[in-house]
Amino acid sequence: MKKINVITIDGPSASGKGALARGIANKFDFNILDSGVLYRLYAYLSKMSFSPDEIANQIEGYVEFKKNKEKLLVSYKTTDITSQLRSEIIAKSASEHSSKKEVREALFNIQRNFYDGGGLVADGRDMGTVVFKDAKLKIFLTASPEERAKRRFIELQNLGQEVNMPALIADIEQRDKKDSSRKLSPLLPAEDAHIIDSSNMKLDEVFSLAEKLINKEFK
Numbered sequence: 149m150k151k152i153n154v155i156t157i158d159g160p161s162a163s164g165k166g167a168l169a170r171g172i173a174n175k176f177d178f179n180i181l182d183s184g185v186l187y188r189l190y191a192y193l194s195k196m197s198f199s200p201d202e203i204a205n206q207i208e209g210y211v212e213f214k215k216n217k218e219k220l221l222v223s224y225k226t227t228d229i230t231s232q233l234r235s236e237i238i239a240k241s242a243s244e245h246s247s248k249k250e251v252r253e254a255l256f257n258i259q260r261n262f263y264d265g266g267g268l269v270a271d272g273r274d275m276g277t278v279v280f281k282d283a284k285l286k287i288f289l290t291a292s293p294e295e296r297a298k299r300r301f302i303e304l305q306n307l308g309q310e311v312n313m314p315a316l317i318a319d320i321e322q323r324d325k326k327d328s329s330r331k332l333s334p335l336l337p338a339e340d341a342h343i344i345d346s347s348n349m350k351l352d353e354v355f356s357l358a359e360k361l362i363n364k365e366f367k
């Protein structure tokens with residue numbers, strides 16, 4: 149298989165994939181694909197009774213992604229919907245939609261189209277196993293549910309959303325179970341993925357480890 153200039157970062161929710169992907173994109177000047185946001189957008193747009201293909205068209209026609217140092221900003225028809233997409237309600241609905249074949253198919257080409265021949269860092273659940281099987285470097289980033297709940301707690305608090313820690317841990321565990329046990333594109337490391345458990349690591353430690361792998365693979 150001919151390998152393309154893509155780095156995939158898969159792993160469960162709140163494992164730090166987004167922060168690592170942004171760090172890599174900034175340092176190496178790569179484009180970025182947050183595929184979870186596409187599933188969240190799907191959940192958001194499905195409330196408007198669009199079909200899967202119509203949702204894909206809405207995303208391609210009316211959604212804009214803007215990257216700043218800390219986060220990815222998403223707007224739909226010029227309205228900023230970043231915090232709505234980050235809510236736990238949308239996360240739950242995205243997880244439900246993501247087990248459907250028609251949804252995964254509708255989003256497949258949008259994801260592939262993020263690769264324009266230059267460098268791309270793509271994070272999600274099936275970037276290395278399905279969407280970019282031909283990626284040059286695959287990372288599977290994980291952390292314990294408690295550690296991930298702590299990180300999500302801080303993220304949601306920063307967005308001004310009310311959060312309850314036990315409920316958050318329960319939600320994360322339930323979503324993990326669903327994402328890992330579904331038939332289509334379950335959350336699993338690709339055979340050729342480098343597995344990083346970040347439970348006891350700071351972001352800069354994870355970043356230096358990833359940097360070493362990148363320097364080796366992208367010589």
Ligand code: DC
Pocket residue numbers: 161162183184185187188239242243246247271272273274275323327
């Ligand atoms: O990474 P996230 O929490 O933003 O993702 C939201 C949901 O989307 C998550 O529960 C699973 C789903 N998802 C997926 O099935 N495949 C991807 N590549 C990315 C996300």
